[in-house]
Amino acid sequence: xxxxxxxxxxxxxxxxxxxxxxxxxxxxxxxxxxxxxxxxxxxxxxxxxxxxxxxxxxxxxxxxxxxxxxxxxxxxxxxxxxxxxxxxxxxxxxxxxxxxxxxxxxxxxxxxxxxxxxxxxxxxxxxxxxxxxxxxxxxxxxxxxxxxxxxxxxxxxxxxxxxxxxxxxxxxxxxxxxxxxxxxxxxxxxxxx
Numbered sequence: 001x002x003x004x005x006x007x008x009x010x011x012x013x014x015x016x017x018x019x020x021x022x023x024x025x026x027x028x029x030x031x032x033x034x035x036x037x038x039x040x041x042x043x044x045x046x047x048x049x050x051x052x053x054x055x056x057x058x059x060x061x062x063x064x065x066x067x068x069x070x071x072x073x074x075x076x077x078x079x080x081x082x083x084x085x086x087x088x089x090x091x092x093x094x095x096x097x098x099x100x101x102x103x104x105x106x107x108x109x110x111x112x113x114x115x116x117x118x119x120x121x122x123x124x125x126x127x128x129x130x131x132x133x134x135x136x137x138x139x140x141x142x143x144x145x146x147x148x149x150x151x152x153x154x155x156x157x158x159x160x161x162x163x164x165x166x167x168x169x170x171x172x173x174x175x176x177x178x179x180x181x182x183x184x185x186x187x188x189x190x191x192x193x
Contacts, residue, residue, distance in 0.1 A: 023099050037176045041123055051069045062133075084155045086136075098120070132185045137150050137151070137152035147181045
C-alpha cells in the first residue's frame with residue numbers, strides 16, 4: 001500500500017513527485033505520459049478548502065473548492081431560470097482515489113490505453129483541484145457522449161463560460177482524452193455577464 005502523508009505536505013513538489021512515481025510505476029503508466037499528452041500536473045485541494053455541493057448516487061458528498069462551489073451555485077440558479085436543471089455528479093477526487101479507479105478498471109479487464117482515454121493518470125486529473133465538475137441533468141446522469149444531446153448540455157455550451165466553467169475535453173482535443181461533454185473545469189478570473 002502506498003504511504004499517506006499529512007495534507008499540508010502532500011502537495012510539496014518533492015513529496016508529490018515521489019508519490020506519483022510510485023503510483024505510476026505500480027499502475028504501469030508510461031514515464032512520458034504527461035509530456036506526450038500535454039497534461040499539467042494538478043495538486044490536490046486541501047480538505048479545509050472544500051465545500052459540499054451535493055451528494056453523488058452513493059450518498060457521498062460532492063466537493064468543490066469554495067469559489068468554484070459559489071460559481072456552480074450561481075450557474076445552477078441561472079439555468080433554473082431557463083427551466084434547465086443541472087446536476088452535480090462528481091467533483092473533487094484525490095490522487096489516491098484516481099489510482100483506485102485505474103486499478104478497478106484494470107481488474108475489470110480494461111487495457112491501460114483504453115482506461116487512459118477517459119481517465120487521466122493520477123496527478124493529472126483536474127478533479128484533484130476541486131475545480132472540476134462532472135455535470136448531468138435529472139433525465140441524463142450517465143457519463144457518456146450522449147449527454148451532448150440534452151438541453152442541459154446545450155445550455156452549458158452557451159452559458160457556462162459566464163460562470164468560469166469550461167469544457168475541458170472537446171472532440172479531438174490535443175490531450176488524447178476522449179470527448180467528455182459532462183466534464184467542466186472552473187477557471188477563475190472571467191467576468192460574469
